[in-house]
Amino acid sequence: MTDAEYVNIWMRPERPAYGPKPAYSRAQITDAAIRIADAEGLEAATMRRIAAEIGAGAMSLYRYVPSRDDLIELITDRLQGEIDLEGMPSGDWRADLTRYADGVRAMWLRHPWIATVHRALPSYGPNQLLVIERVMGALDAHVSIDENFGLMALLTGYVESAVREEIGWAEEVRRSGLSEPEWMARSAPRVEQLMKSGEYPIFTKIVVQARRPHQSRDEQFRHGLERVLDCIAAALPQAAEPPAPHRKRRKDRDD
């Protein structure tokens, strides 16, 4: 079969040479899958369910997509496309990277279930490539490609782990099928037990602190992000200072 020739989804043309006109499209299928995942989690977006969503038979999807894994590839690339990269690189790398980081976070918060799909390798999707070009383009003039790669890893590493933690909690609650206070009530005994044992002072500190309100999520994220950007700035040569006169440095730590 000719299908096995393609390893990569993006090499397989959506439209074949000729034949009857297809009733659906990859975009339509991908959108339906995202809609379901947003509402009920990624595990609810089964092939049958997606097919039903667009009014197709279960097996019809395989005319458009070789496998569910490939569909998920399509989905993640589509989500990357939601990140606004208009006008990047702008010349102000710090502004660009901030906008990118905020965009990624916003997208993840809109679709928390992507946290469960492990991005293994770059799959060469068009939107992913666009991200590479635009975002790595921000530092391209200042550092070697290897260095750029390392700095990007630092940035995306921070963003992903920060957002993953932000998400993880809510997702766990949802997956368990319990309501939020119910979940809290269930794990309370364990927390209590751990605190009472006296063997976990740091853990106890975290729990106690977490009970009183501190920074908002947004502030927390921004605070950490500024730190990462400072770190990147330190790795750049002097000439890389952004042109804007009002550039933000790390604010005085009087919090």
Next chain:
Amino acid sequence: MTDAEYVNIWMRPERPAYGPKPAYSRAQITDAAIRIADAEGLEAATMRRIAAEIGAGAMSLYRYVPSRDDLIELITDRLQGEIDLEGMPSGDWRADLTRYADGVRAMWLRHPWIATVHRALPSYGPNQLLVIERVMGALDAHVSIDENFGLMALLTGYVESAVREEIGWAEEVRRSGLSEPEWMARSAPRVEQLMKSGEYPIFTKIVVQARRPHQSRDEQFRHGLERVLDCIAAALPQAAEPPAPHRKRRKDRDD
């Protein structure tokens, strides 16, 4: 049923009050699962397969573990236990965090398949708690718990994303069932196509650069890690300088 009372694995006692002596144990089951996953990937570690590995019937496992998800919880905590944290915190936070980062990386490389399990929430496993106590303990004297949390997110974010990339490639190849050169050959057309289009200069740069040997994996990781540690150092008050006279700062960038 009393089972549903527990949300958390760690609250469920392994040994019941009385009855016939069990033939197996959680540790044995967990070890078997890890052994299979190491050899054939996590998806090969099905309940039946694990049971067969220890010579038990398929359903016997459920006498020890409420569900597969909980078993995976057990597994990840056990893997955390592989990280050597002896003598931490030692007073030299930079040495401690370096040792921790190296330990995490080594563990992930030993068990690449954990990259596919999304750690959502802290599940209060004993080894995970130990990591929190020891590693966050390294900075506890110097910064607030909130700040500490942020810095840890930075560190683990870097480590995870760096190692994830190191792993991802090999895992992808394994999962696809193709040999390495075969996989390369299959994706070559797409890469070629992208490069020839001329629309992806940064991507092209990466590919071209990647073909010539640069730093070793170890060096790359260490290089990035030093950067992250410098970043952490910058966020610490002056008093947090480690006692050792031979401390490493970022080396001159003459590479």
Next chain:
DNA sequence: CTCCACTGGGTACGTTGTACGCGGTCATGG
């Protein structure tokens, strides 16, 4: 007009996690 690569989709298979119930075992209360 004829051909055949394509279409949507029904049926069916293998594999998964796991609910349920069986007959046997053994610490405990009388």
Next chain:
DNA sequence: CCATGACCGCGTACAACGTACCCAGTGGAG
């Protein structure tokens, strides 16, 4: 010392999954 019942290992069974295979219909190319 014996009866009780909570535990044991485990065989059977089921629902849900991804998807291989097959079918009758369709419409552009020769």
